[in-house]
Amino acid sequence: GAVVSQHPSRVICKSGTSVKIECRSLDFQATTMFWYRQFPKQSLMLMATSNEGSKATYEQGVEKDKFLINHASLTLSTLTVTSAHPEDSSFYICSAQNRIPNQPQHFGDGTRLSIL
């Protein structure tokens, strides 16, 4: 149980393109979803937290107009990197959590984004 599917796993595109990444919880209701970014040899860094049906909460230094997050249902959250540039190239990974206390976050497989 507790499977999270993230798609696509790899994206290579030109500078200026917008890229959408989907994160789905397949067998549980994800009341909260998290989006992380990881640069080489660095830790997973939280970008934003989204709760179903409400606006995402962004971490300091993360541009909300650049990284659009939608969490319209209890099983789906999307991250759209708008007008991506080479410096946005990174590994993006989502996780999902339900309301039960002291449960771990369940992660997707991640998306490797390369902007040319």
Place this chain on the structure above:
Amino acid sequence: ILNVEQSPQSLHVQEGDSTNFTCSFPSSNFYALHWYRWETAKSPEALFVMTLNGDEKKKGRISATLNTKEGYSYLYIKGSQPEDSATYLCAFRGAGSYQLTFGKGTKLSVIP
């Protein structure tokens, strides 16, 4: 900014050896400490969620201890196997927050 440190950064052990590594985290405002195993090309897999000082949890050959007063947790692997090769992440959760602050991980390579 919360400081979560893991050591060592990487280690190589022979198959059959036992090993352990450390996660240090803030000793104040503690709620939980998570451990994950992250194999290459897979998603991070939850190992333990630890909440109580003195907690010890076990899953097969892997166990973990928690000291919230001094801010550290140890992860132990008994009789390492090649399939244990992965990056082991710890993550701190503070009181009043759902957010996790991750360490950089310890990369374990088990040599057959």
